[in-house]
Amino acid sequence: MGLDFGFMQKYLPWYIDAAILTVRVSFFGILFSLVVGVICSVIRYYKIPVLQRIVSVYIEISRNTPLLVQLFFLYFGLPKIGIVWSAEICAVVGLAFLGGSYMSESIRSGLESVEKSQIESAASLGMSKALTMKEVIFPQALASSVPGICANVIFLIKETSVVSGIALADLMYVTKDLIGLYYETDEALIMLVAFYLVILLPVSVLASLIERRLRYAGFGN
Amino acid sequence: MNGEIQLQVSGLVKRFGEETVLNGIDFCVRKGEVVVVLGPSGCGKSTLLRCMNGLESPDAGSIFLDGEAISAGGKNIAQLRQKIGMVFQSYDLFPNKNIIDNITLAPVKVQKRSKKEAEEQAEKLLKRVGLWEKRKAYPRELSGGQKQRVAIIRALCMNPEVMLFDEVTAALDPEMVREVLDVMIELANQGMTMVIVTHEMQFARAIADRVIFLDGGSIVEDSKPDEFFTNPKTKRAKDFLQTFAYEKRRTNIN
Ligand SMILES: Nc1ncnc2c1ncn2[C@@H]1O[C@H](COP(=O)(O)OP(=O)(O)OP(=O)(O)O)[C@@H](O)[C@H]1O
Ligand SMILES: [Mg+2]
Numbered sequence: 001m002g003l004d005f006g007f008m009q010k011y012l013p014w015y016i017d018a019a020i021l022t023v024r025v026s027f028f029g030i031l032f033s034l035v036v037g038v039i040c041s042v043i044r045y046y047k048i049p050v051l052q053r054i055v056s057v058y059i060e061i062s063r064n065t066p067l068l069v070q071l072f073f074l075y076f077g078l079p080k081i082g083i084v085w086s087a088e089i090c091a092v093v094g095l096a097f098l099g100g101s102y103m104s105e106s107i108r109s110g111l112e113s114v115e116k117s118q119i120e121s122a123a124s125l126g127m128s129k130a131l132t133m134k135e136v137i138f139p140q141a142l143a144s145s146v147p148g149i150c151a152n153v154i155f156l157i158k159e160t161s162v163v164s165g166i167a168l169a170d171l172m173y174v175t176k177d178l179i180g181l182y183y184e185t186d187e188a189l190i191m192l193v194a195f196y197l198v199i200l201l202p203v204s205v206l207a208s209l210i211e212r213r214l215r216y217a218g219f220g221n
Numbered sequence: 222m223n224g225e226i227q228l229q230v231s232g233l234v235k236r237f238g239e240e241t242v243l244n245g246i247d248f249c250v251r252k253g254e255v256v257v258v259l260g261p262s263g264c265g266k267s268t269l270l271r272c273m274n275g276l277e278s279p280d281a282g283s284i285f286l287d288g289e290a291i292s293a294g295g296k297n298i299a300q301l302r303q304k305i306g307m308v309f310q311s312y313d314l315f316p317n318k319n320i321i322d323n324i325t326l327a328p329v330k331v332q333k334r335s336k337k338e339a340e341e342q343a344e345k346l347l348k349r350v351g352l353w354e355k356r357k358a359y360p361r362e363l364s365g366g367q368k369q370r371v372a373i374i375r376a377l378c379m380n381p382e383v384m385l386f387d388e389v390t391a392a393l394d395p396e397m398v399r400e401v402l403d404v405m406i407e408l409a410n411q412g413m414t415m416v417i418v419t420h421e422m423q424f425a426r427a428i429a430d431r432v433i434f435l436d437g438g439s440i441v442e443d444s445k446p447d448e449f450f451t452n453p454k455t456k457r458a459k460d461f462l463q464t465f466a467y468e469k470r471r472t473n474i475n
Pocket of ligand 2: 266267268387388
């Protein structure tokens with residue numbers, strides 16, 4: 001079986017466009033999921049009444065429904081109540097909705113790993129709760145949640161492959177398209193895998209570099 | 222000593238569930254006085270200090286600093302805490318900040334002092350305890366004794382009126398105990414009002430103006446150090462002091 005390099009070259013631009021879309025959706029989806037994660041984890045950490053309950057419900061829904069279902073809801077469901085978003089916005093929102101709960105859990109375990117004595121010595125210096133969170137708890141929590149956050153980032157990038165389900169021309173979509181049109185299955189699949197690797201490998205390498213740096217920095221007395 | 226009363230504890234009661242840890246504690250600390258609190262493990266020494274700093278809220282009674290009531294949930298608690306420095310057993314420097322930032326964080330962010338002025342004071346204090354070279358180091362790069370000296374300075378840089386010390390040398394290797402205790406003695410000599418919990422009996426005797434012996438939830442003795450160590454009034458204090466004494470072992474060689 002020889003590979004049809006002419007075909008691969010011809011459709012390379014399709015893949016590049018698709019890869020850019022995947023990266024863009026991933027980037028914003030992950031960015032917002034971090035924002036959601038920080039907010040939710042702080043609410044759960046301080047056990048803020050009412051909000052805490054809302055966050056728990058959100059986390060259960062987010063973790064126990066597939067991303068594709070969340071996307072269908074956003075893309076096909078919301079227009080029925082008059083909210084119409086582009087497929088790409090739906091993808092970003094969906095990813096943030098899914099990722100937010102994962103990020104929240106990772107960051108919360110980091111927050112909880114900060115020793116109570118740290119908080120008490122901040123308090124004994126007259127520091128307010130908010131200042132203690134910002135200067136003492138959060139930086140330490142972040143350092144210990146980095147491995148979890150990195151794992152989530154990679155997980156979320158992989159999850160973007162389902163956005164083809166709402167007709168976004170991502171890598172998966174282009175691949176299915178080409179296979180359907182030309183039956184050049186091997187070539188299309190090889191390109192698909194290659195492009196995901198191009199995106200994910202650097203992220204993965206970067207993640208382990210950051211983790212190693214943090215281990216060397218060796219927070220903790 | 223008969224200076225003005227700086228810290229007053231009256232009728233202090235603290236319970237944890239069914240257990241009454243402090244059962245009506247009354248004493249006062251005068252300006253410049255050094256009070257050492259002694260007592261068997263679990264008698265509530267840490268709890269007493271924590272109440273004095275608003276980290277625990279008492280079930281009854283009250284604590285006054287310069288006539289102002291300290292209460293854990295109170296509005297002015299953060300303000301009052303700036304006047305009461307506390308150092309714990311477990312040298313809790315912030316691992317994410319270097320030494321100078323550990324020391325100046327609260328002076329700058331809480332007391333709104335200028336960074337420059339706070340750093341100058343911090344460096345002066347660091348020089349005094351021989352740790353100026355470490356100002357850019359991180360806590361993990363310091364020994365236990367060094368960390369504990371920094372913790373003392375961190376509290377001092379707030380210019381507190383009273384310092385509370387809770388077994389600050391208990392977690393240290395023996396060879397590092399001295400350097401920390403020396404800093405405390407110097408501080409006492411400068412006239413700082415101090416309340417110290419310690420298990421170092423010789424140090425207690427040397428530094429104390431007064432010894433308070435706590436047992437069974439109340440103050441059993443409140444006396445001058447010489448009196449307490451040579452001639453304790455109660456059996457409980459005698460028994461307590463016994464636990465620190467070693468009988469000369471009968472030698473095996475004649
Ligand atoms: N947060 C808490 N919850 C429940 N019980 C507590 C709490 N803190 C202290 N206690 C109990 O209160 C009692 C007094 O504790 P405390 O730490 O004040 O004793 P201590 O005199 O400082 O002892 P040590 O010399 O061992 O440090 C102990 O029996 C302890 O178990
Ligand atoms: Mg104690």
